[in-house]
Amino acid sequence: MTYRDLMRLANGYADSKVLLVANQLGVFTAIGAGGRRSDSLAIACGATPTGMRLLLQALTGLGLVRVKADRYWNTRLGATFLDARSPSAVTNLLWLLNHHWSDWTGLARAIRRGRPGWASVTKTAGFRRRFALAMHERSHVLAPLTLDKIRLPRGAKRVLDLGGGSGAYSIALAQRHPDLHVVLVDQAITVARRHVTDARLANRVAVRRGNVLTKPLGSGFDLALVSNLVHDFSAAENQRLLRRVHEALRPGGKIVIVEYFLNAAGTVPAEAAVFSLLMYAFTATGRSYAWEEVEAWLKSAGFGRFHRRAVTDSIGTLEAVTR
Numbered sequence: 001m002t003y004r005d006l007m008r009l010a011n012g013y014a015d016s017k018v019l020l021v022a023n024q025l026g027v028f029t030a031i032g033a034g035g036r037r038s039d040s041l042a043i044a045c046g047a048t049p050t051g052m053r054l055l056l057q058a059l060t061g062l063g064l065v066r067v068k069a070d071r072y073w074n075t076r077l078g079a080t081f082l083d084a085r086s087p088s089a090v091t092n093l094l095w096l097l098n099h100h101w102s103d104w105t106g107l108a109r110a111i112r113r114g115r116p117g118w119a120s121v122t123k124t125a126g127f128r129r130r131f132a133l134a135m136h137e138r139s140h141v142l143a144p145l146t147l148d149k150i151r152l153p154r155g156a157k158r159v160l161d162l163g164g165g166s167g168a169y170s171i172a173l174a175q176r177h178p179d180l181h182v183v184l185v186d187q188a189i190t191v192a193r194r195h196v197t198d199a200r201l202a203n204r205v206a207v208r209r210g211n212v213l214t215k216p217l218g219s220g221f222d223l224a225l226v227s228n229l230v231h232d233f234s235a236a237e238n239q240r241l242l243r244r245v246h247e248a249l250r251p252g253g254k255i256v257i258v259e260y261f262l263n264a265a266g267t268v269p270a271e272a273a274v275f276s277l278l279m280y281a282f283t284a285t286g287r288s289y290a291w292e293e294v295e296a297w298l299k300s301a302g303f304g305r306f307h308r309r310a311v312t313d314s315i316g317t318l319e320a321v322t323r
């Protein structure tokens with residue numbers, strides 16, 4: 001790393017905050033398809049004229065909007081991802097990243113004194129709904145790439161999607177495999193219910209509210225999907241979860257864990273190590289785990305025949321079969 005890289009890294013939050021605040025104020029959505037003047041955007045976004053002008057100048061400098069004849073326009077990227085009306089918008093995901101600002105702010109204290117646990121706002125219905133919308137904007141893109149890596153057990157008919165969130169994976173699975181019936185279990189299900197209904201899959205995707213660590217999960221499933229859930233829990237909670245999954249699967253049934261997996265030293269991929277710190281500050285007991293740690297839990301829960309697969313540079317799937 002050069003000195004220049006070091007400084008860019010140290011100040012990276014400044015550029016990030018320009019984008020996240022513009023999203024928070026709804027600037028890209030207010031610009032929409034037509035060009036708008038700074039003063040008109042200030043009124044639309046409830047901002048001061050000077051504050052909005054400086055924000056738009058910074059956004060222009062960063063290449064996030066364009067200016068022509070005193071009017072500000074969305075770039076093609078902005079129109080696709082930053083205008084809340086676009087079907088590919090990531091405005092809820094950016095809302096979540098902006099929420100995490102407070103977790104990062106408390107990090108020094110958390111490292112010195114211990115983790116603060118879930119903030120009370122994260123337990124509200126409003127937060128959980130928006131969190132699910134944020135996850136959906138990420139997972140509906142990643143789900144098809146992830147499913148490309150998953151081999152269903154032969155003749156698979158019944159799938160359990162634990163901590164299924166927005167329903168992105170359940171829906172993608174049901175759309176890809178017309179014979180599958182999926183049961184999604186999550187502590188927050190409003191968004192999943194709506195997505196499943198909109199996808200006209202209510203006859204094949206059942207959405208159930210409950211705690212995956214305590215709710216009876218049923219039995220005889222061919223496949224259990226545990227996507228982005230392990231990082232919410234401690235090692236002991238995960239061992240309990242995996243034993244419960246083992247009980248819910250038929251003999252020869254398969255578990256697929258989708259996660260940010262770390263190397264044995266816990267250092268790479270860096271994105272997973274950094275995410276682990278965020279989970280330390282954001283959740284009560286979670287963090288990222290190494291492939292080897294998760295395999296050891298699976299083994300003691302009665303699973304074997306492990307397969308690790310990369311989905312992106314930092315996300316992977318770990319498959320195992322009941323012994």
Ligand SMILES: C[S@@+](CC[C@H](N)C(=O)[O-])C[C@H]1O[C@@H](n2cnc3c(N)ncnc32)[C@H](O)[C@@H]1O
Pocket residue numbers: 132135136139162163164165166168169185186187188210211212213226227228229232
């Ligand atoms: C990071 S999201 C992942 C959602 C989805 N699997 C995906 O990959 O898009 C984690 C999900 O687990 C759910 N969750 C966390 N702890 C839970 C628990 N103890 N019981 C049920 N759901 C839980 C959350 O509500 C959230 O929807």
